[in-house]
Amino acid sequence: MNRYSPRNVRTAAPGCLAERSRSLVFCVVILAMSFASSCSRKTESSPVPKPTAFGAAIVESGGGKQVTQTGALLPQPVVVQVNDEQGNAVTGALVEFSGAPGVSFDPAVGLTDSSGQATINVALGGMSGRYQITASTWDKSHKKVELKLEEIALGYQQTLGSRLNAQYCERCHNPESTVERVSNYDNLEIKPHPFSEGDTYNAISDADLAAAIAHGGPALGKSALMPAWGNTLSKSDIQALIAYIRAVSDPPSRYAGPMYSKN
Amino acid sequence: MREKLAALWEKLFGDSLRAFGVVSLIFLVSLAIAPAKNFFSEWRHYQHGYLRMIRNRSDANTLQRHFQAGIQQIWLPELGVVDRCTSCHVGMKETSLTDVATQPFRKHPVIPHQLEQFGCTVCHRGQGAATTVAEAHSSTLAWEQPILPAKYIESSCGQCHRGPLPGTPVLNQGRNLLSRYGCVHCHTVKLPDGSAMQATDDPPSLEHIADKTSREWIYAWLKDPQAYASTATMPNFKLSDDDARDVSAFLMANSAPMQGDALSVSAKAALDPTAGASLYGESFCASCHAVQNAAGNLVGGNVGPELTRVGSKVKPEWLQAWLRNPRSYDPGTAMPHYRFSDVQVATLAGFLEAKSDSDLLANVHLEPATPEQIARGKRLVSDYGCASCHEIAGIKKPENFAPELSRIGSKPITQLIFLSGMPHTLPDYIAGKIRNPRAFAAGLKMPQFTFTTGQVDALTTALLALNDRANTLPPALSVATAPSSNYQPAGKAGKLMTDLACFSCHRINGRGGDMAPDLTWEGSSVQRDWLLAFFKNPGTLRPALIRRMPRFNLSDPEVTELTDYILTVYQSPAVDRDSLPLSGYSSGQIELGKQLFYGKYSCQGCHIVDAKNDKGYIGPTLTQVGSRLTAAWIYQWMKNPQLLRPGSAEPNRAMSDEDALALTAFLMSQKGGAKEVAKK
Numbered sequence: 024m025n026r027y028s029p030r031n032v033r034t035a036a037p038g039c040l041a042e043r044s045r046s047l048v049f050c051v052v053i054l055a056m057s058f059a060s061s062c063s064r065k066t067e068s069s070p071v072p073k074p075t076a077f078g079a080a081i082v083e084s085g086g087g088k089q090v091t092q093t094g095a096l097l098p099q100p101v102v103v104q105v106n107d108e109q110g111n112a113v114t115g116a117l118v119e120f121s122g123a124p125g126v127s128f129d130p131a132v133g134l135t136d137s138s139g140q141a142t143i144n145v146a147l148g149g150m151s152g153r154y155q156i157t158a159s160t161w162d163k164s165h166k167k168v169e170l171k172l173e174e175i176a177l178g179y180q181q182t183l184g185s186r187l188n189a190q191y192c193e194r195c196h197n198p199e200s201t202v203e204r205v206s207n208y209d210n211l212e213i214k215p216h217p218f219s220e221g222d223t224y225n226a227i228s229d230a231d232l233a234a235a236i237a238h239g240g241p242a243l244g245k246s247a248l249m250p251a252w253g254n255t256l257s258k259s260d261i262q263a264l265i266a267y268i269r270a271v272s273d274p275p276s277r278y279a280g281p282m283y284s285k286n
Numbered sequence: 287m288r289e290k291l292a293a294l295w296e297k298l299f300g301d302s303l304r305a306f307g308v309v310s311l312i313f314l315v316s317l318a319i320a321p322a323k324n325f326f327s328e329w330r331h332y333q334h335g336y337l338r339m340i341r342n343r344s345d346a347n348t349l350q351r352h353f354q355a356g357i358q359q360i361w362l363p364e365l366g367v368v369d370r371c372t373s374c375h376v377g378m379k380e381t382s383l384t385d386v387a388t389q390p391f392r393k394h395p396v397i398p399h400q401l402e403q404f405g406c407t408v409c410h411r412g413q414g415a416a417t418t419v420a421e422a423h424s425s426t427l428a429w430e431q432p433i434l435p436a437k438y439i440e441s442s443c444g445q446c447h448r449g450p451l452p453g454t455p456v457l458n459q460g461r462n463l464l465s466r467y468g469c470v471h472c473h474t475v476k477l478p479d480g481s482a483m484q485a486t487d488d489p490p491s492l493e494h495i496a497d498k499t500s501r502e503w504i505y506a507w508l509k510d511p512q513a514y515a516s517t518a519t520m521p522n523f524k525l526s527d528d529d530a531r532d533v534s535a536f537l538m539a540n541s542a543p544m545q546g547d548a549l550s551v552s553a554k555a556a557l558d559p560t561a562g563a564s565l566y567g568e569s570f571c572a573s574c575h576a577v578q579n580a581a582g583n584l585v586g587g588n589v590g591p592e593l594t595r596v597g598s599k600v601k602p603e604w605l606q607a608w609l610r611n612p613r614s615y616d617p618g619t620a621m622p623h624y625r626f627s628d629v630q631v632a633t634l635a636g637f638l639e640a641k642s643d644s645d646l647l648a649n650v651h652l653e654p655a656t657p658e659q660i661a662r663g664k665r666l667v668s669d670y671g672c673a674s675c676h677e678i679a680g681i682k683k684p685e686n687f688a689p690e691l692s693r694i695g696s697k698p699i700t701q702l703i704f705l706s707g708m709p710h711t712l713p714d715y716i717a718g719k720i721r722n723p724r725a726f727a728a729g730l731k732m733p734q735f736t737f738t739t740g741q742v743d744a745l746t747t748a749l750l751a752l753n754d755r756a757n758t759l760p761p762a763l764s765v766a767t768a769p770s771s772n773y774q775p776a777g778k779a780g781k782l783m784t785d786l787a788c789f790s791c792h793r794i795n796g797r798g799g800d801m802a803p804d805l806t807w808e809g810s811s812v813q814r815d816w817l818l819a820f821f822k823n824p825g826t827l828r829p830a831l832i833r834r835m836p837r838f839n840l841s842d843p844e845v846t847e848l849t850d851y852i853l854t855v856y857q858s859p860a861v862d863r864d865s866l867p868l869s870g871y872s873s874g875q876i877e878l879g880k881q882l883f884y885g886k887y888s889c890q891g892c893h894i895v896d897a898k899n900d901k902g903y904i905g906p907t908l909t910q911v912g913s914r915l916t917a918a919w920i921y922q923w924m925k926n927p928q929l930l931r932p933g934s935a936e937p938n939r940a941m942s943d944e945d946a947l948a949l950t951a952f953l954m955s956q957k958g959g960a961k962e963v964a965k966k
Contacts, residue, residue, distance in 0.1 A: 092456065094436030096740050125436070129739075144739065149436025151395050152387075178395035183453040191935055194904045195891065202585075210901035211891055247888040254938035255928060259398070266396065281387035 072134050075115030077163045078105035084140055087172040090271055092182055094125075096146045103158045103170055104140045112139025122156040123283035125149050148283060151178030153275060155284035173282070177270055184267025187260055188218070191252065213246040221272035229265055229278070236261050328418050329357060332374040336391055345382050352380065357417060360405040364760055367405035369414035371422065375406075398453075408755070409442035410434055425711070430699055434750070437743050438713050441695065444751030446759060448477060449767025460748025462486075463741055467519050471675045472688035478757045478764065487519050490616065491677035496541035498604045498615070502650040504534040507599075512736050514599065514646060515592035517576060517584065521733035524724065529666055535655030536663025540679055544607075544615065554632055562637025565630060570836040573801065574620075574790070577641065587801070589620060589790060597642030605635045613785065622787040625839035670731055688732065695753030703727065717746045771796030779851030786838055794856065802835065807858035807930060811919045813868070814853055821845040858922075860929055866917035871951035879952025882945055892936075895956055905936060910958025921950045 086101030105116040118141040120128040125148025133141045147154050158170045177185055188196075196215045198208040208214065216223045224232070227243075234242045236256070240249030252261070269276040299305040324330075333355060340349040358372040377383045378394040378401065386392050394401070407414040413429040416422035423433045434442065440457035450458040464470055465486040475483035495504070506513070508530040511520040525533065566572075571593075576586035578594040586592075600608075607614065609631045612621040626634065655663075664681070671687040672678060694716065702715050705725060718725075720742050723732035737745065773795040775783050783789070789798035792805045812820075822845060824835040840848070857863070883889045892904040895911075911920070922929070924946035927936040941949070 092437075094439065095456065095743065146437065149439075150392065179398075179453050180396040182455065186452050186455070190933070191937075194935070205903070207892065207902055207904050210903060247886065248891040250888070250891075250937040251939060252937050254926075254940045262396075278384065280384050283387060 071132050072117065074117035074134060074161070076113050078113040078116045078135075078139075078160055079108045079162050079168070080106045080110075081118070081158055081160045081168050081170040082106060083170060083172060086145075088174065088273065090175045090177060090185070091147060093147065093151050093176045093178055094149050095176075096144055097174060100142045100144045101156070101158075101172060102140050102142045103172075104138075105135045105160050106139065114139055116160050118143075119159050120145070120156060121159070121285045122154055123148055123285055126154055126156060126283075128156075145174065147174055147176040150283065151176050151181060151270070152280040153282040155282055157285060171284075175270055177267070180263050180266045181270045183260075184263035184265070184270075187256065187264050188267055191256070192218075192264070211248055213248055215249065218268045218271050219273045221274040221276060224268055224272045225274070225276045232265050232268065233261050236264060329370075329373040332390055333376060336376045339386070339391060340377075343382075349377070349380060349382070360402060360414075362403075362405055365405065365408060367407060367414060369405040369407050370417055371406040371410075371412075371414065372401075373417060374419070408445070409439065411442075425699070432711060435713060438747045438750055441747045441750035444748065445753065445756040446763050447765045448479065449765070456744050456747050457751065459741070460744035460746070463737075463745050464748055467521075467735060468675055469691075469745075472671055474686060474690040474692065475752065476690070476692040477752075478759070479766065484770075485675075487675075488618070488620070489520075489675040492537055492541070492672075493677055493679050494541055494544045494615065496538050497544050497601070499599050499601065500647075501534045501538045501652055501655075502647045503599050504537055505530050505650050505652060506647055508533055514595055516578075517588060517592045521735045523670055523733045525666075531652060532655075532659045532663035533666050533672075534652070534663070535659045536661075536667060537678070539655065539660045540664070542679060554629070562633050562640075565634050566637055568837065569624060569634075570834050573834070573836070589799070589801070593638060593641055595641060595643040595646055597639040598644075598646045600638075602635060602639055605638060606631050609634055620787055620790040622790065622836070622838060623785045624836070625841070627839070670733075691749060692752055693754055693757060695750040695756070713746055713750060716749050717742050720745050768796070773797040775851070775855070777851070779847050782844060782848055791835075804931060805852070805856055807856055807861070809853045809856035810858040810861040810863050811915055811930075812853075813914060813916060814849060816914045817849045817852065818845055821848060858930060861916075861918050861922045863916045863918050866921055866950065868917055869912075869954060871954060875948050875951035876955045877952075879948035879950070879955075882949055883952055886945075887939060887941075887949070895953075908953060908956055910956065912954040912957040915953075917950050917954050920953050921946050924949050 082104050084102040084104045086097065086099050089097045089099060091097050101120075103118060105113045105118060107113050112135070114135055114137050116135045116139075117132065118135060119132045120143055121131070122128070122145075127146045129144040129146075131143075133143065135141050141158075143158075145156060152175075154174045154176060156172050156174060158172065159167050162168055194204065195207045195211060196217055198206055198217060200206040218224065227235075231243055235245070235249065237251060237253030239251035240246045242251075256264070269278045272279070275282075298308045333353075337350075337353065340346050340353075343349065353376060356373075357370055358376075360367060360369040360372065372378060375390040375392075375394075377386065377391045380393050383391065383393040405414065406412075410433055411431040412433040413422050413426070413431070416429070420426070421429065425432045437456075440454040443451060443454045444457045444461070447454075450461070461483075464475065464483060468485045468487040468489060469475075470483045470485050471487075471489075477483060503514075507520075508523065508525050509527075510522055511518040512522065572586035574587045574589035576584040576588060576592045576594075578592075579585050584592065584594075596605075604615075609624070609626055610628075611623050612619045613623055667673065667678060667681060668684075671684050673681040673683050674687045695712070697712060699710060699712060699715075702712070703726060704710050704715060705718060708714055708718055719732075720735065720737060723734065724730045774780060774797075775794070788794070788805075791799045791802035793800060794805045796806075820835075821838075821840055824837055883895065889895075890900045890902055892902040894900040894902060894907045895909060897907075897909055919930070923936070924939070924941050926938050927934045928938055
């Protein structure tokens with residue numbers, strides 16, 4: 024919406040047809056008004072619930088640092104908790120979520136439940152990268168208290184990498200076990216680095232990372248427990264894996280791209 | 287007023303020279319409108335913005351060189367593409383712009399296609415020829431298809447790619463759901479290649495339903511299938527109490543008794559109260575069937591129905607007959623025919639009957655059915671199209687019961703009726719319809735499914751791929767899916783394999799499930815003695831797997847029949863089983879193989895050879911591999927595992943012949959128990 028704003032028209036108008044400027048200004052005003060009205064219609068949503076209590080702090084209970092595809096819902100809802108000065112959960116406090124354009128929240132505004140928590144489903148925007156979402160509540164003096172969370176959206180190439188990760192890499196590189204996938208991490212004498220370990224991976228260049236994947240650990244003077252995948256994975260597969268590793272590393276890699284936050 | 291106008295007229299056109307001047311001026315101004323509009327056009331504004339943005343970057347020179355001013359266009363006549371999007375989206379191919387967050391200047395993310403080959407609107411929709419943001423991105427009077435929201439973008443891949451792709455999980459999921467939830471029973475979906483999409487849910491025949499369950503259960507199930515099993519794929523038809531009463535009355539009255547005396551309770555269950563649970567576990571029922579545990583989580587597979595409340599559903603004598611031989615009730619079932627003894631049948635049946643929920647049928651009290659109710663039930667069954675999915679005696683499967691969806695992805699918005707408050711776009715309509723089908727008008731028949739938001743998005747994505755473009759693409763662009771195979775093994779062994787439902791888990795020659803290893807070349811892989819013993823008592827090859835081969839209690843002749851058939855028929859052209867000896871390798875070779883195993887190739891990361899020291903358990907345990915696999919298979923596996931089993935997680939190490947042979951020698955020396963005994 025802001026890209027196609029009436030401001031552009033207004034700056035353009037006086038230069039071109041000065042003698043008609045008055046009528047043009049009039050037109051611009053009408054245009055601006057119609058824009059404003061259409062904007063206000065769009066942002067109109069369910070009525071904001073009235074808070075019954077106020078907290079002093081807002082903390083994350085779960086749902087941060089999740090990974091999903093562009094435009095898709097996060098696998099788990101985001102849960103935040105509002106606490107008072109003593110750190111006790113506050114019921115009925117207003118929590119509002121906001122993020123970059125394209126990020127959607129269901130619901131965007133809500134009151135905390137009996138355990139002081141608000142649970143929100145979040146769908147990320149259409150561009151791959153990091154998204155910052157902000158949860159805000161208001162304290163007794165109506166001062167805004169904010170919590171910032173980070174989520175990751177994978178584009179096509181990173182999604183491909185994440186699938187390859189699940190098929191070939193994750194069994195050793197992810198220390199977490201699930202019912203369906205028991206981790207081999209603990210069985211290895213020399214521990215592999217989980218892909219979220221940004222401090223390790225950010226220090227390795229793309230070329231070195233590609234070499235380690237294609238020719239195994241010894242290519243970088245590391246353990247032979249990391250096998251060579253160069254005959255199993257294609258070059259574009261390896262690029263996709265690197266793109267995935269860059270996308271999920273924490274702290275963020277410098278190849279990870281910008282962070283999308285509100286405004 | 288009149289005088290004023292007259293004075294103005296006089297002033298402007300009073301004499302001919304003045305009139306000429308004024309007319310010229312008007313003419314000049316009107317001529318200037320077009321260039322002025324062009325000069326102040328949006329795309330020019332963005333191009334100026336782009337140039338301002340790159341001016342201060344370190345790579346400004348390169349970017350400046352790549353930049354082309356003016357309207358840009360990608361024209362692909364054979365695709366019907368005229369895309370001017372690159373007029374504003376100027377930096378799409380600049381790999382150095384990864385740090386730019388603002389549109390329209392972001393670099394396009396990496397995809398496997400070239401921009402020049404497909405343009406933009408083939409994937410993103412929108413009006414390609416437009417040169418203003420509003421016209422290009424939104425619905426206008428002249429153009430219906432707005433930009434496709436990112437969450438549905440994979441639908442565009444599905445226009446050409448008919449099969450699953452590794453990079454499109456949402457599309458793949460959506461297509462699976464269309465088949466798995468039986469959408470295509472009622473809605474015909476003709477794919478652009480002319481074939482029709484097939485359902486994979488196999489709804490049960492209702493011809494003998496009275497033998498299987500009670501009318502009360504049918505009533506409760508019809509009212510709310512998910513109350514019985516949260517994983518049920520049967521949708522909720524939102525029947526009234528009377529409707530459910532009459533439909534259940536009709537189904538019971540319409541059911542014919544099973545042939546023969548299959549329904550009989552013959553033996554007493556084992557006395558040990560834990561025997562049932564351990565038989566359930568040993569038979570790996572959980573590989574296919576899920577049960578809710580105390581914490582409320584479902585544990586088990588989703589090939590067969592959930593069994594959490596099965597005791598409230600099935601009649602004991604039917605359950606015993608089913609466990610004795612499921613094929614006598616449903617010849618096409620995916621459930622194997624375990625050769626249970628009568629005591630085992632009774633024990634397992636008793637264990638399953640105890641899985642009941644007294645609340646489920648507590649409030650269901652039905653009077654005996656009247657003929658009118660049965661007749662009304664029959665009418666309802668026809669009205670709701672029950673026979674689209676289920677076989678029901680006396681009712682024909684209706685043709686084209688629901689609207690065809692073959693081109694739903696291009697349905698004109700003018701033909702849709704939207705709910706109030708709903709955005710007027712096709713994806714929103716489709717998603718809304720799946721979410722709450724009956725909200726759109728009174729008297730609609732489409733039942734209510736219980737899909738998560740993610741599933742609705744996936745289904746919408748799959749449906750959006752069924753559009754005009756998919757049907758009119760040049761045939762050369764379409765990427766066909768792997769043809770489905772109807773391979774059927776021959777002879778006695780073939781019958782046995784059908785009876786054991788091997789194809790429910792294993793794939794052979796392109797047909798079958800993916801829960802267990804592909805057996806297409808199993809005959810080249812394993813030794814005869816091992817396979818014989820494995821059928822009698824399937825052991826665990828992979829300690830980390832929860833799904834395992836069950837024991838079918840096969841007789842000796844059955845085991846021999848199957849083993850010989852597999853070893854003879856399922857041979858790989860890449861492996862000659864007898865080309866390498868099973869034993870007799872030199873100790874030097876074995877020692878070299880051991881060094882390679884633990885050193886250069888570090889196989890112990892994933893495999894266990896020495897049960898005391900090795901820990902890796904991604905791959906199969908190799909302590910007995912020398913008595914399990916043929917040497918020729920191991921050798922070829924070392925050379926190229928994916929040649930023998932595509933998609934295997936074992937990396938291809940491109941080993942030299944010497945290395946492969948040494949490792950084969952070392953692995954063939956791992957004979958398990960036998961070796962230990964020989965040492966002592």
